[in-house]
Amino acid sequence: MTGDGSTAVIGKDGLDALIRALAARGRTVIGPTVRDGAIVLAEIAEGAELPYGWGVELEAGHYRLRPREDGAAFAHSAGPQSWKTYLHPQREREWSVDRGADGGLTVTEDDAPPPSYAFLGVRPCDLRAIAVQDRVLAGGPHTDGRYRARRERAFLVAVECTEPGATCFCTSMGSGPGVDGGYDLAMTEVIDGGGHRFWLRAGSDEGASVLAELPRRPADHATECAARESVAGAADRMGRSMPPVDLQLLMRDTLHAERWNDVASRCLTCGNCTMVCPTCFCTTAEDVTDLSGDHAERWRRWESCFDLEFSHLPGGPVRASGHSRYRQWATHKLGTWYDQFGSSGCVGCGRCLVWCPVGIDITEEAHALNAERQAAGGPEGAAP
């Protein structure tokens, strides 16, 4: 465990106090809440807005809210959005330019003060996803200043997973279900004979200072044990898994596999997987001019490698077929991401398979590619 080690147990009143304490520090508190038949991320003002008593039923291409009798607030897995909605917003102005009466141009960079967020309920897979985007957007030679500013001001309350979904595979990607740092506060929900409570640990000075403001009691052995058991149990209940092989190598070895044709026949190229992926970061530039012709703006908006426009060069799109676009996405996510950023781009949250309308499952595709490689006599396979 990181931080100063301060720890405590809070009840539902403590959770409510946490939201209010973060808001009182001038932060916009974002957390899970029920809306439009899903557990979405939205600004919340009090504990009552959390999805107490709601769980989710997940499958590839399928998401349904399900009531839970235990009244848990965090017994649900990844929803339709991720935190990139806030840290890496879908559309953002970068600069504007005005032409004066003398014909001179004045460029104004957009430097509005960044929002100061508090994220309540960041799952371990999403904590990893934020770290992956940190590397991409703020960890290289070309830093995205606006992302960095939002990120530096963000207060993260991680919540360990005790109820993985049928589409979860964080254990395969080494990103969950427990947390081991990278948060301001970490929380584990415990519901048993001892009551409905949350075991809290501070991971930063500010986390400790917020913790000290809450109505709380000292962490007890029974609560800690119950929390650790729940998280350990969750690791054994992942609904999906990746093949236990070097995925980077698997992608490299199977570029010409027959399986890519199979998945291409199912892929709608609709772009949903990239939009819901918590690490997909691609954007395109959007130039806006007004009717006068004297004012123009440069915006940036989310783009997807499934969009034909994404690889459009003079002469047409480089990746015109669905085959080439799906392969590009999967091999980047699981393979070439290592070459580019030193880690996998996949954190095992399962969003891409849940929100794919036709339920294309990246774990199933990886297993199929692995089987095809083995059948061809590749790693650990017997030559036919």
Next chain:
Amino acid sequence: MTAVQERSPRLAVWKFASCDGCQLTLLDCEDELLGIAGRVEITHFLEASSAPGPGPYDLSLVEGSVTTAQDAERIRRIRAASRRLVTIGACATAGGVQALRNYADVAEFQATVYARPDYIETLATSTPISAHVPVDFELRGCPIDRGQLIEVITAYLADRTPDVPAHSVCFECKRRGTVCVTVAHGTPCLGPVTHAGCGALCPTYNRGCYGCFGPSNSTNFPSFIPLLRRDGVETLDVVRVLRTFNTAAPEFEEAVRKELPE
């Protein structure tokens, strides 16, 4: 204004077989309408003024499909008099709902609808403008989106390409944070095969997209149609949902052809 004062570009709006809804979108621009009128000379727009001016025109916006021999001739004259020609809406771009006639007996329709069918002279088909003359840009929708219309006019004035993405409506749902009605509610939705531009209007109000912007630039109907069936859409309804405003769009036509037994 630029330092060199130039003649204002001349704008014309033309109507073919259509309901007028897309032209009305121009009048509906309200806040921007005065700005547009200040930058272009609206030379020909019968819905706004009964005093049309002669060509040539710098930009012609064409609404409606071609359903008569006279209109087939008229669009050639308009094209010849227009520097750029942009079609606006599903009728002009795909033939409109009136293209349902393409699969039926027009004489029978005439006999049913009109007291004196012998007064009616019409073609057997409803065809998009692009089937008759070269088109510089096609704006989708039934009706078109106001923001996209302004974008096309503004882009024309700045001599740049309009920013009108041709990807699926799913992009717009995800960008605005709309929960997927198919995945979360089991609602049939044409979003994954439909051209963006509406801002995901219907899914945002918890109903499925019904494809009024026509096909996106990257559709996969053989994979998509079983999804409609899974959510309870029978064959006849698959055909019906594709045979609306964009029935004659080639991708929709092909998908329907595969659904219907010979």
